[in-house]
Amino acid sequence: MSRRTLPRRPPQPLPIPAASLDTRRDTVSGGIVTHLSRRQAIGTAGTLTLTAATLTTGLAATPAAAQHRPRHRPGTGPAPLRRAHAHNDYEHERPLLDALDHGFTSVEADIWLVDGQLLVAHDAVDLDPARTLEALYLDPLLARVRANGGSVHAGHRVPLQLLIDIKTAGDPTYRELSRRLRPYHSILSSATATRVHTRAVTAVISGDRASRLPMTEERTRHAFYDGRLDDLGTAAPASFIPLISSNWNSSFRWLGEGPIPPAERRLLRDIVGRAHAARQRVRFWATPDTPGPARDAIWSELVAADVDHLNTDDLAGLESFLRSGADR
Template sequence: MTFPSRRRAIGAAAVLAAGLAGASALPARASSASSGGNAVPLRRAHAHNDYEHDRPLHDALAHGFTSVEADIWLRDGQLLVAHDEWELDPSRTLEALYLDPLLARVRANHGRVYQGYEVSLQLLIDIKNTGEATYRELSRRLRPYHALFSKAIGGRVHTRAVTAVISGDRAARGPMEAERIRHTFYDGRLDDLLAAPPAPASFIPLISSNWNTSFTWQGIGPMPAAERELLRRITGTAHARGQRVRFWATPDQPGPAREAVWRELVAADVDHLNTDDLAGLAAFLRADDPDAEAP
C-alpha cells in the first residue's frame, strides 16, 4: 500500500489486549494505596505530557484516561521526568511519579489499574536524551516492577495491568530488539507502517505521528475529502495489522475547531486522542463517542 508522499505520518498503536496480572505477583513495596476513585475508563483518552498536571498520573486516572505520557531524561544515573532539560528535578523520578503509584494502585485494585475493568493502561515513555543508554537504564529499573508490565516473548504478548511503550530517541530500538524477554514495546512512525515487511505488532504496538505532517485541516470548515479518506486508510491499514493509531499536535485549544477534529478522529476510529485538557477530552468522549468506555 502507498500513501501520498507529502503525508508520511501514520500514527498507529498495536492492539493492547485486556487482562491483568494478579495482585499476589506484585512486590511487597506497594503495601498501601487508594484505588483512585471510580472513574469509568475511556479507551481513546491519552494524556499528553501528563507529568505537567498538578497530580501526575492521578489526575489522568481520575478522568478515566487509559494512556499517559511521561518524558524521561537520564541524569546522574536517575530517570527524571520533565519536558525540557532545564526543568529537571531530582525528586521527580520515573519511579516516584509513575512506577510506585501504579504498583500501589494495582495492588489495591487486585491486579487492575481500574477496578472491575479489564484494561491495560498504556504508559508512553518518551526518551529525551542518550537513547540507547537511557533505554538500558530504563530496562534495568523496570525489573523490580516486571509483574506490573505486559511482556513479549518470542513474538507472543502477555498482557498485564500496564503496557510500557517507548517513544522518543530512536536509538532505543536496537537494545529493545535484542532483548529475548521484553517488558517494553516500541512506538513506531509512518515509515514503520509502510516498511516491507513491517515489524510485528508484538514489537511495535504504537506508531505515533504528527498531525501537521499528514494533514492541513485544523478543524475550520469541513475536512477535505482527500484528507478524510487518507485518515481512514491509515487507521484501516494499522488495524489490519493489529496496531493502534495516535496523532500528536492536533488542535487542543477549547472550541469548535478542536471538537471538529476530535469528531473526525472518532469517526475514523483513531485509537488515542491526544490532549493536555483532561476534563475537556473526557467530557467530549462521554458525550460524543458511542464507544468511549473501555471494556
Template sequence: MALTTRRRALTTLAAGLAGGTALPAYAQASEDRHRPRPLWRAHAHNDYLHPRPLFDALDHRFGSVEADIFLVDGQLLVAHDPVELDPARTLESLYLKPLAARVKANRGSVYRGYRKPLQLLIDIKTEGSATYLELDRRLRRYRHLFTTYAHGRVHPGAVTAVISGDRAARVPMEAQTVRHAFYDGRFLDLLAPAPAPASFIPLISDNWTLNFTWQGVGTFPEVERQKLRGIILAAHSRGQKVRFWATPDLAGPARDAVWSELLAADADYLNTDDLAGLEAFLDAHRQA
C-alpha cells in the same frame, strides 16, 4: 432472621461503610458496575505537567498517560525540558511506584473491574540506547506490573509500557528476547518492506500537522479524510493502534471537529493536555 445472623449482617455492613473491612462480594460487584468506565481512547500528553502527575489523569479515567524522561547521572528524571529537571521527580516516584500500589489495591488492574491495560507512553529525550537500557533495568524491578514480551509471546499485564522519543532505543529493544516494553512506531513503519509485528510495535504515532493541513476550521478535505482512514485501517489490519500528536488542543469548535473526525475514523487515542475537556467530549460522544 435469627438475632445472631442479623447482628452479624449489620456489623459487616457498618464495618464496610466505615472502611474497616472490605465490602461483601455482592456489594463490591454493585459498586464496580456503577463506577464510571475508563476512557480508553483518552491520552494524557505531557501528563507530568499536571498538578498531580498520573493521579489527575486517572481521576479523569484516562486510558493512556505520557511521561518524558531524561537520563541524568543514572537517574530517569521526568520533565519537559532540561531546565525543568528535578532529582525528586523520577519516573519511579511519579509513575512506577504509584502504579504498583494502585494495581495491588485494585486486585491486579489499574481500574478495578477492568482488565484492559493502562498505556504508559515513555518518551525518551536523551540518547535512546543508553536511556532505554537504564529504563529496562527499572522496568524489570516491576515486571509483575507490565505487559511482557517473552520468547515470541505477549503476556498481558496491568500496564503496557510503550517507548517513544529517541529512535536509537529500537536497537537494544529488538535484540531482547524478553522485554517489558514495546516500541512506538511512525507512519513510515507502515510502509516498510518487512514491517515489524504488533508484538514489537503495538502503536503507531505521528505528528498531525506534518500529515494534514486541516486544523478543524471549515470542511475536512475529502482527500485528507481518506488518507486518515487509510492510515488507521492499515495499522488496524496489523493489530496496531494509532495516535496523533500536535492536534488542535484549544477548547472550541476546531478541536471538537478534529476529535470528531478521529473518532469517526476509529483512531485509538485522542491526544490532549486538557483532561477535563477530553473527558467531557468522550462522555458526550459515548465513544470511549
C-alpha cells in the same frame, strides 16, 4: 511533544541557567529537546551529569509523588475511556492520578537519563531529582494495581498504556530504563520472540529512535516500541510495534475549520485501516488542543476514523467530550 502551560506545583529545578540552553525542535517525536551547554553539563554516552549536592537538595525539597492518593476510593472512579491519552501528563498537579481520575487509559512521561536516574520533565530546566519515573509512575501504579486486584482502574480489566518519551540518547537511556522496569514485571506487559503477555500496564517507548536497537536485542522485553508512519506495512510485528504515532501536521493541513477535505479524510482512514489490519493502534500528536468548535471537529473526525488515542493536555475537556456520547 509540544508544550502547553498547565497548572502544576512549583518544581525544585536543577540550577541550570536558561541562558545556557539551546532549544531545538525534535523532528522525530514532535517534542522540544533542550541541550545543555558544555559548561553546565557533561554528556557521557547521552547522560546528563549533576552534582551530588544538587541531588541531595532537590530530594529533600520535594515530596515523593508516590505519597499522593487518588481522589476516588477503589471501585468508585469513572469508567475508563479507551481513547483518552494524557499528553505531558507529568505537568498536571497530580501526575498520573489526575489522568486516572478522569478515566484516561494512556499517559505520557518524558524522561532524561541524569547521573543514572530517570528524571521526568519536558525541558532540562525543569529537571528535579525527586521527580523520577519510579516516584511519579511506576511505584504509584504498582501500589494501585495491587490494591485493585490486578487492575489500574478498579473493576475494569483495561490495560493502561504508559508512553515513555526518551529525551536523552536512546541507547543508554533505554538500557537503564529496561533495568529499572524489571522490578515491576508483575504489572508490566512483556514480550519474547514467540509470545506477548498482557498485564495491567503496557510501557511503550517513544522519543529518541536509538532505543530501537537495544530493544530488539532483548530476549524478554517489558516495553514495546512506538512506531512511525514509515513502519506501517513493514516486517516489524505488532508484538514489537503495537502503536503508530505521527505529527498531525506532517500529513494533514485541516485544523478543524470547516469540513475536512475528502482527500485528507481518505488518507486518515487509510492510515487507520492499515494499522488496524496489522493489529497496531494509532495516535496523532500536535492536534489542535484549544477548547472550541475546531478541536471538537478534529476529535469527532478522529473518533469517526477509529483513531485509538486522542492526544490532549485538557483532561476534563476530553473526558467531557468522550462521555457526552461522541465515542459510540
